[in-house]
Amino acid sequence: MSDAHALALSVVTDPALDAAVLRSLLERSPDMIMLSEFSGAVVHVNPVGLTLLGLAALPAAGVTTAEVFTTRGLEVAGDVEAALRTVGHWQGRTELRHFGTDVGVPVALSTFVVRRSRGTPDLIATIIRDRTHGHRRDADLVAAARSALRSAAEHRALAELSGLAVSADMPSLLVAATSTAATVVGVESAAIARSVEDAGTLRFDAVTRELRPDVVIAAGTGSLSGYALAHHEATVCVDTREESRFDVSAMNLMGYRSGAAVPITTGAGQWGALIVFGTEPSVVGEGELTFLSAVAGVLSGALERVDLDRRLHRRSMHDPLTGLPNRALVYEAIDSALADENGSVALLLLDVDDFKIINDSLGHDAGDRALVRFARRLVTATRPEDMVARLGGDEFLIVCSGVEDASHAERLAAHVLTALATTSTLDGAPTPVSASMGVAVSERDSTRRELLRRADLAMYRAKDTGAGGYAVFDPDDLYDADRVRTLSVDLRGALARDELSLHYQPVVDVGTGRIVAVEALARWTHPSLGPIAPSEFVAVAERTGLTTPLGEWSLGSACRQVVQWRRFCDVSVRVNISGLQLRDPAFPARVAATLRETGALPGEVGLEITETVWLADTGRVAANLSALRDLGVALLLDDVGKGYNSLSYLERFPVFESFKIDKAYIDAVSTPRGRAVVSAIVLLAKAYDVTVVGEGVETLEQWEALAAAGCDLVQGFLLGRPADVARTTALLHEQAAGPV
Template sequence: MRHWLQRRAVARSAIVALTIGLTLLAGLAFISARTAAQASASVAGRQQVSQQWNEVYLKINIEYEMLVDFLEQQSAEGRAVLSGSIGSAEENLRWLNAYGGPDDSAQARSLQNTYGGYSYTLRNLVDVTRGGDEDALRHQARQAALSAAALRKQASLNIARNNLEIGDRLREARQDSDQIKLAVTVISLADLALVVFCTVVLLVYQRSTERQAAESRYRASHDGLTGVANRNLLTEGIEKAIGRTVPGGAGVGLLLIDLNRFKEVNDTLGHHAGDLLLQEVARRLTGASRGTDLVARLGGDEFAVLLSAVDSAEEVMDIGERILAALCGPAELEGLTLDISGSIGVAFYPSPSTSAAELLQHADVAMYAAKRGHNGISMYDPDADQNSFERLTLLGELRRAIENGELELHYQPKVRVGTRTLCGAEALVRWRHPVRGLLGPHLFVPTAEQSDLMRPLTDAVLEAALAQHQRWRHDGLLMPVSVNVGASNLLDPGFPARVAALMDRYGTAAGQLTIEITESALVDDPPRAAAALRDMRDRGVLLSIDDFGTGYSSMSYLQVLPLDELKIDRQFTTEILSTPRGRPIVTAMVELAHALGLQVVVEGVEDERTHEAIADMGCEVGQGYLFCRPLPPDDFATWATEWTSDRTAPALS
């Protein structure tokens, strides 16, 4: 019975039925009110018509009584009163003709004809009394009496007819009301039964929901595959464990475990075998841990063991070595023997880790150190941590560097292959750090890409490059510039407009600025990136795809992006002469670019043999130390002047 009540179809049917019942009740209430209003309006209308017939009857009686009084006295005063009353019911008859029902209108028109004759007779009688003709007076009096009697009879019949209609309408209204009351009673009883039924269903559902909520809480805090805690519960457990520590007391340890060669198991034996392996790992970790420890799976093949109430980092290491020994070894999984091994990173609170976040971070750093060193287990070492305080503070220093103008650009020339004609310069950002000296982009650009600094950094580099381009123009050196742009900028809807505004500010002509993008900049949201590129292309910006061939989807991007230039990465350039496949690969890239109408720029041209090789392939532009290293703006201008003066071809093309 309970399972039947828990069925969704039953609950939905009950709710639908109750809804229909309540809707019917509301409908009946509306119909009842409307019926009552219609009956009331109908009765009121008939009463108004009946009132008009009463007035007709009354006025005809009054006219006749005045006639009788006049005939008895025949005074001038009686004649004036009689004359004034003649036709007094005409207005009521006109109203009945205009506003009465079909029967009343017909009766009123019929009565109007008779009443008109009666009024005519009264007027003649008044005129006869002035002449003294007694015979004529008696004749007119008899006619008036007959007409008055007929009129009173016809008016009284209409009064009676209207009263009967009012009675009938009232009886019909009472019958309708009784029927509606009966229907309301039946539906109310049905609704009451449905309410009771729905209450029972809701109570059953409430208990079921409570059980499901408990199950959901468990699923939200535990891994569905292995049954151990998940990342959320681990994080909560770390916070609670740290919250229970006291100064000078026991600390908290964390072991972060990553399996070795787990991907090979998945790829070779399938995900089912991988799942069995993860379940076996969870069992081994749980069995090797203390009863107070929390075993968790963080995702993939990463596990963690939270150790509460440990006295020292050395104790954590001892427990970690015991758990590693229990973890590693062969495992029988459905007839297959697999070897399980892993790497463990160890961190300890309160020193050197000072918070839950640092405990997780330090264990992660130690785990990767264990994997790199093939140590099996490694304790967090602040001195070996590449994510040290110096790198963590780099972000704040970079923000101040952008604001204080500590960034500077160096320029590397782009040279026409064969003629060695200078045809442009690529702007390369450097950071003049007040303490660490001149830093290359690899030391700070990745940090900016992972934060909100990429936009101001790119804007600063673009503005510096275009400002330098303007200064070179004023000095007579027309030097197109190229600027690298990060992925986040292409997803910024305002970036193309900012580029155009900078070009307008510094008077940069169309074709004098090239934006270089990497394939990674297109992976996150290709449609938005392509829209941004088309917008910039429409504004006169040339577009180049940098480091071509190092990504995963180059061919698909080349089909849809509005590119002007393709840059071959130096890793391919160095293999042109050093590996058998190097030259065919670069040749294929060049032919592909030319087939798409793109200019080819080859990076990493370091010697004459490479220069000759790319010339034979038909590459248009080269970059590399063979021509010049990146130089500060003034040094680059001096170099460009000297380089151009040594060339027999025109300085720029």
């Protein structure tokens, strides 16, 4: 006997029925007895059953209940599974499979759940009678068949109700539930009882038969439903003439002799009760109560779903960080506002200024907290009727309805920016106080998409004019957008056709006056528009996803050129790389591949990194910097002093061998304070064994001040403007031919 069989026998608690007796009953039973798990795996079949199946023993690989029955026999599987889940048993007729002949064997089946102790899983026991030659045995199952029909009807009703619970609205579901309860149980009326807050009474919803309007249903012990709700349990009234637990006067007035009430609960507590009434005593027995409890369970599940849907919908329509409406909800608000003819709609699109500095220097958690504080301040800076939403990242949108005209929108924008600029800190925590804003005001036929596009174009113009300002959409913005789109397409083509060029600016040793390196600077002459300023096409590349292709082209071109110069001089080339490249896990491998393909030596190449952008992903960036240093390329920190943590970078990431002092400090070197600041920067850099470059040198006075401060290298118009390959090559030839 299998372990599962022995465990099944252990559920019997009568000491007279020991294992030997039960084993004998199983082995000698004239009917097939099968034990299976809820997964469908058959764990035991007695000898009669094996014969009925045409087997000598259960297959070593195992067999499932689905394999034991024919396709026709499995037609009742749904009813069987539903009955086992809800009431724990099922009886009826089906068809068994004979494994030897694969012919169906008509059988009568009685199956039920065997509850087991000691925490072991329950089993399903099935008693199966062969109906092929045992017609007399069918008479014994007639009563069970009638019960099965009722059970099947209940399960079908529950299945239909469960289907409605998924798709129908709650009022429709409540009506269907009470109608189902009244029909299946066979009573005169069913209803949903709900407590009336602070009134001490109940109200009935979804009633299947109109109740007398003058009847008041009291809560607590004042009624059947009140009692069930107060005691949190299903309650049956067999006969009002014998009931003493609660007041039955309301039932008597309505002409009812019996009834039952089953609480409907949710995660938040009791929601109400399903109640049925009958005009005769004892209309609700144990089976009917089980069915009513199942109906109440369906309603409980539906209520939980509605509550979950409500919470999920709210969550899906709100930003999880700030709690503000998100893009989906604010878009609905814009559409609604545009449909309202009461005034115009203004969109105020904000992008937080310099948020990247907070995020990069203090970390993403600090950045998130700063955004939350900014969102709160933004809400307080707007009118009560305005909607403030977070679109993502550090971008926010304010929807202002009932705006009179563009001047009115401008006043609103100015008020918001002024309120944000007011100094406000919380325990010294950083909070953005400046944002660039684009303003767009609707016209008669404006669409949401067009209005958002106009606000976006205006915002980019506001950012171009400086932090903390706003710009109202102007038709010229459309021209600017078209230009960006055109330049983006043409730049992509120019990169593919190698139509850009590099100019090179000398980097000079202060002590010797010799050119020791050149900085590679991209230049583009458009075939119809002429020369495009680097600031413009680099900005286009950043906005349209061409930053990485542009950077890779620059690096490859510079590496090929330094190989040519190697023939007659010893000079290195420095190439600017973008934050996107630096955060790309594959970037070091691409640099290594470029060096191999061009023949450039690592020591001939330096990568310049702007200090205000490179720390957006500290972990990834640090790993890439280490990998680049291991390749042997020089790493240079550009624009030092423009941000806030330049020298701390040198402490945390000791991979840089040189950095450039920002031009703003060079411009101020003519003053005593300016010279002192530059000297301090140089001294600190020397402590880290870092070479210092002064960039933007335009006067001899600046040169001399940097030399006096101990600056190693200088770069600027005084030493040479950026020049094309031919002129730079000639300059290097001239230096190589001169005295050493």
